[in-house]
Amino acid sequence: MNEALSPNTRAILLLTGPLMGGRGAAPSELLKLAEYNALARHLRELKRQPADFLGPEADELLHNCHAVIDESRLRWLLGRGFVMEQIVERWNAQNIWVLSRADAEYPRRFKARLRENAPAVIYGCGDKPLLESGGLAVVGSRHLDDALVDETMTVCRLAAQAGKTLISGGAPGIDQIAVGTALRAGGRVSAVLADSLSKNVSTREYRNPLRDGQLVLMSPYDPNATFNASLSTQRNKLIYALADVGLVMSASFRKGQTWAGAVEQLDKLRFVPVYVRSTSGLSSGLDALGAKGAMPWPNPQDAAAFEPLFQVDAAAPR
Numbered sequence: 001m002n003e004a005l006s007p008n009t010r011a012i013l014l015l016t017g018p019l020m021g022g023r024g025a026a027p028s029e030l031l032k033l034a035e036y037n038a039l040a041r042h043l044r045e046l047k048r049q050p051a052d053f054l055g056p057e058a059d060e061l062l063h064n065c066h067a068v069i070d071e072s073r074l075r076w077l078l079g080r081g082f083v084m085e086q087i088v089e090r091w092n093a094q095n096i097w098v099l100s101r102a103d104a105e106y107p108r109r110f111k112a113r114l115r116e117n118a119p120a121v122i123y124g125c126g127d128k129p130l131l132e133s134g135g136l137a138v139v140g141s142r143h144l145d146d147a148l149v150d151e152t153m154t155v156c157r158l159a160a161q162a163g164k165t166l167i168s169g170g171a172p173g174i175d176q177i178a179v180g181t182a183l184r185a186g187g188r189v190s191a192v193l194a195d196s197l198s199k200n201v202s203t204r205e206y207r208n209p210l211r212d213g214q215l216v217l218m219s220p221y222d223p224n225a226t227f228n229a230s231l232s233t234q235r236n237k238l239i240y241a242l243a244d245v246g247l248v249m250s251a252s253f254r255k256g257q258t259w260a261g262a263v264e265q266l267d268k269l270r271f272v273p274v275y276v277r278s279t280s281g282l283s284s285g286l287d288a289l290g291a292k293g294a295m296p297w298p299n300p301q302d303a304a305a306f307e308p309l310f311q312v313d314a315a316a317p318r
Contacts, residue, residue: 136310139246170200
C-alpha cells in the first residue's frame with residue numbers, strides 16, 4: 001500500500017533531496033546535513049516545524065530563517081513541488097516509501113545512535129518495522145574464495161535459524177551472498193543500499209521477500225543514485241547502527257569501504273561489539289581490526305549458541 005508523505009517529510013525532501021530522474025537540484029544547491037541541522041534547530045527555537053515552510057505563513061518564516069540559510073536558496077528548493085510530485089508518483093508505483101526524522105516510523109536506532117548525523121531523509125521498500133528488529137550485521141569485501149563464501153553462508157543460515165535479522169549492504173561480494181543466503185534460509189533481512197534502490201526493488205531475487213515482509217531495502221540516498229565509493233563508505237555506519245552485533249568476514253588492510261566502516265565503528269562510534277572471521281589464517285586486515293578491539297568470531301555451531309552473542313550489547317536502544 002502506498003503512503004502519502006507527511007507534511008514535514010515533504011518539506012525536508014524538498015530541502016535536502018536531489019529528486020533525481022526529474023529536474024532536480026545540483027548537489028551544491030541542496031542543504032547539506034549540517035545546514036539542515038542548523039535550520040532545524042532554528043525552527044525549534046521559533047517553535048515551528050519544516051511543514052510550516054509550505055503553509056500560509058511561509059513568507060514570514062522564510063524571512064525569519066534568512067540568517068541561517070539564504071532566503072532565495074530556500075525559496076528555490078521549496079519551489080520544486082511539481083517536480084517532487086512527479087518523482088514521488090514514480091516511487092509510489094514501485095512501492096518505495098520515504099521517511100524523514102520528523103516521522104514516528106523513522107528508525108529509532110538511527111536517532112539514538114547517530115543523533116544529528118542520522119540522515120534527514122531515508123528511502124526504502126518493504127517492511128519498515130524490520131529496521132527496528134536489531135540483528136547481526138555481516139560485512140566484507142568483494143574479493144571471494146570458496147572458504148569465505150562457505151563460512152559466510154553458514155553464519156547467515158544460522159542467523160536465520162536463530163531468528164536474528166541479517167543486516168548488510170547490497171554490494172557485490174560478501175553483502176550479496178549474506179543477503180541471499182539469509183533470504184533462502186527463511187530469515188529476515190535489512191539491506192542498507194548505497195545506490196540503485198529503484199533498480200533493486202524490481203529484481204526477481206527481492207520481489208517476493210519484499211512482498212512477504214521478509215526483506216526491507218533502505219537507502220539514505222535518492223532511489224536513482226548510482227554507485228559512488230564515498231557514499232558507500234558513509235552508509236556503513238547505518239548498517240552498524242541497525243545491528244546488535246557486527247561481523248567482518250573479510251577486509252583489506254587500510255583499504256576499502258569495509259575496512260573504513262569497521263575502523264570507524266571500533267575507534268569512534270562503538271555502537272555494537274565487532275567480531276572478525278577467525279578461521280581465515282593470516283589476514284592483515286582482520287588481524288589489524290583485532291588489534292583495534294574486534295573479537296574473534298566464536299563460530300557457533302547451532303542456533304542456540306547465537307543467543308549469548310546478542311547479550312553483550314547493553315548500549316543498544318530498547
